[in-house]
Amino acid sequence: MNNMRLPKFSYHEPRTTDELVDMKGAFMEGGAILAGGTDIIPMLKRRNRALEHLINIKGIPEFKKVAYDDNRGLSIGPAVTLRDIIDHPIVSESYPLLAKAAEAVGFNQLRNMATLVGNLCLDSKCPYFNQSALWWKSRPECFKGGGDRCYMVKGGKGCFALSAADTVSALIALEAELVIRSVRGKRRTLVEDFFTGDGRRPHDLEKDEVVAAVLIPLSDEGSWCQGFMKKSTRGSVDFAIASLSVRLKMNHKGVEDARIALNGVSTKPIRAKGAEGCMIGKEVNDDTVSQAIHLVLEETTPLSSVGSSVFYRKNMIRVMFNDLIETITRGEQSHMKR
Amino acid sequence: MKKRLIELHVNGESHEIAVKPNDTLLEALREKLHLVGTKEACSVGECGACTVLMNGRPVLSCLTLALDGAGTQITTIEGLSEGETLDPLQEAFMEHGAVQCGFCTPGMILTAKEFLKRADTPGLNEIKEAISGNFCRCTGYTKIIEAIQAAANARQKA
Numbered sequence: 384m385n386n387m388r389l390p391k392f393s394y395h396e397p398r399t400t401d402e403l404v405d406m407k408g409a410f411m412e413g414g415a416i417l418a419g420g421t422d423i424i425p426m427l428k429r430r431n432r433a434l435e436h437l438i439n440i441k442g443i444p445e446f447k448k449v450a451y452d453d454n455r456g457l458s459i460g461p462a463v464t465l466r467d468i469i470d471h472p473i474v475s476e477s478y479p480l481l482a483k484a485a486e487a488v489g490f491n492q493l494r495n496m497a498t499l500v501g502n503l504c505l506d507s508k509c510p511y512f513n514q515s516a517l518w519w520k521s522r523p524e525c526f527k528g529g530g531d532r533c534y535m536v537k538g539g540k541g542c543f544a545l546s547a548a549d550t551v552s553a554l555i556a557l558e559a560e561l562v563i564r565s566v567r568g569k570r571r572t573l574v575e576d577f578f579t580g581d582g583r584r585p586h587d588l589e590k591d592e593v594v595a596a597v598l599i600p601l602s603d604e605g606s607w608c609q610g611f612m613k614k615s616t617r618g619s620v621d622f623a624i625a626s627l628s629v630r631l632k633m634n635h636k637g638v639e640d641a642r643i644a645l646n647g648v649s650t651k652p653i654r655a656k657g658a659e660g661c662m663i664g665k666e667v668n669d670d671t672v673s674q675a676i677h678l679v680l681e682e683t684t685p686l687s688s689v690g691s692s693v694f695y696r697k698n699m700i701r702v703m704f705n706d707l708i709e710t711i712t713r714g715e716q717s718h719m720k721r
Numbered sequence: 722m723k724k725r726l727i728e729l730h731v732n733g734e735s736h737e738i739a740v741k742p743n744d745t746l747l748e749a750l751r752e753k754l755h756l757v758g759t760k761e762a763c764s765v766g767e768c769g770a771c772t773v774l775m776n777g778r779p780v781l782s783c784l785t786l787a788l789d790g791a792g793t794q795i796t797t798i799e800g801l802s803e804g805e806t807l808d809p810l811q812e813a814f815m816e817h818g819a820v821q822c823g824f825c826t827p828g829m830i831l832t833a834k835e836f837l838k839r840a841d842t843p844g845l846n847e848i849k850e851a852i853s854g855n856f857c858r859c860t861g862y863t864k865i866i867e868a869i870q871a872a873a874n875a876r877q878k879a
Contacts, residue, residue: 387764394722425766428764492781
């Protein structure tokens with residue numbers, strides 16, 4: 384038995400966004416999107432997910448575009464790879480935070496394939512749910528698989544699979560928006576509001592909807608410093624114990640404005656608004672930073688997972704926040720994977 | 722599932738093959754073209770054994786549909802040597818004992834090949850980061866890193 388072959392599906396290659404939207408509207412949850420394939424293909428091979436239709440969106444020309452406009456900022460299509468983002472001159476110059484976050488994803492081969500929108504739409508990750516069909520044969524299904532229990536949080540009343548994508552905190556800190564299309568029309572949502580916190584259905588995306596673009600606004604005038612940091616169990620390839628993005632707008636008195644976002648610690652990303660508010664109007668010193676850390680930890684409810692207990696996660700967030708603030712206020716962008 | 726005819730450009734040669742939508746590039750290379758130098762290990766994009774170069778960039782052939790390979794230039798380990806003459810990187814792997822069971826070697830060499838194109842004088846950490854998606858369960862990586870470093874140094878001298 385070779386269960387690592389892909390299951391059967393009917394395969395579609397739309398050439399326009401309208402064609403794609405019609406297909407998704409007809410197939411609903413039976414149709415999945417294929418772009419980079421680094422999330423959906425392993426899930427199909429492990430039989431974590433069943434589907435009837437696979438819709439390859441790489442043939443839609445405008446989906447491969449990164450467009451920049453002096454008034455509106457950056458628009459990134461859903462077939463743009465992380466490699467394209469990292470290498471894009473405008474991204475590395477104006478949005479270095481995003482380039483650093485994209486570089487933290489997986490490893491070289493994955494970044495050459497995986498897309499930014501795919502990373503945003505990454506299914507929630509769980510050391511139990513993401514096992515093979517063979518492993519699941521010997522156990523009752525969990526919530527995410529349609530069952531009645533959670534193995535991550537014993538006795539949990541819902542699914543606690545983790546929101547793991549590395550670029551999410553960066554996009555929240557950059558106040559990015561998504562353009563979402565369906566047969567019913569077009570809507571926009573902040574990346575910050577795109578996550579539900581329910582591991583079974585982690586994104587606020589209806590069955591007939593597809594993400595058509597990510598929009599990153601220009602930051603206002605003033606000197607913003609920014610940084611990204613990821614910590615994972617192993618130094619190389621792993622999902623994060625936590626990933627942290629911070630942007631601070633500095634003036635001669637101290638912090639004028641702040642954006643702080645975290646992902647990888649719980650079922651959804653967190654924008655730490657309390658900590659942002661606490662830093663605004665203050666000088667960056669040990670007192671301010673420790674007050675802000677206290678608030679970040681109050682706003683997050685880290686989960687325990689394989690390789691990282693709640694205690695360890697909380698302490699790592701503390702250390703990461705301290706290091707990142709220190710690095711970016713010294714005028715460097717930081718990217719630490721270890 | 723209906724098969725489709727595609728044209729696959731591998732190692733400078735063009736092949737017309739019939740594939741199903743759910744065939745991966747890895748399966749097409751190994752089973753249709755019998756290029757078994759490309760290995761399958763984890764099958765889910767974690768180990769890098771199936772790495773091939775697609776338009777010059779390393780990708781995982783186990784997560785790529787064969788249909789998506791159509792119209793691209795693919796290089797597998799078989800395409801690296803010229804006749805009986807091995808690529809300098811292959812020579813370096815042999816000289817430094819960087820091959821034990823050999824299962825990770827094709828992917829490792831192709832990943833390193835593209836990395837050395839980008840990095841002129843790579844440091845130890847850069848090499849480690851570059852091959853972080855290629856698992857080796859035999860060597861402990863030391864010999865592999867030495868081989869890549871030696872290939873880079875030899876190129877500097879040349």
